[in-house]
Amino acid sequence: MNAHDDVARFRADDDARIVAASFACPVCLGLDAAARLVLVPDDSEVECSCSGCATEWSVAVDAAQVLRLVLHPPVAPDDAPLRMLPPRTPGAPWSRPRAA
Numbered sequence: 001m002n003a004h005d006d007v008a009r010f011r012a013d014d015d016a017r018i019v020a021a022s023f024a025c026p027v028c029l030g031l032d033a034a035a036r037l038v039l040v041p042d043d044s045e046v047e048c049s050c051s052g053c054a055t056e057w058s059v060a061v062d063a064a065q066v067l068r069l070v071l072h073p074p075v076a077p078d079d080a081p082l083r084m085l086p087p088r089t090p091g092a093p094w095s096r097p098r099a100a
């Protein structure tokens, strides 16, 4: 199990602004961050990076929260400036470089 800096506190059916607030910067409380979902069975997390102060942190997410972030990410630029980057799946057979 990985160590996480925080745990996401939103429900799968919450408003996009609530979802984005779960990934607010822990230092400057800025919402303008880049976030990448890292998919690991039973231990997924979101790696975050603040645009304002360059702080990096991670937030643990459960299966329902992963589903919400994949199917309906908070992308409204005015209400939720969080930028969701394409997910990463470390160690998955389909993510390895292909043999030549």
Ligand SMILES: [Zn+2]
Pocket: 025, 026, 027, 028, 029, 030, 050, 051, 052, 053, 054, 055
């Ligand atoms: Zn910050």
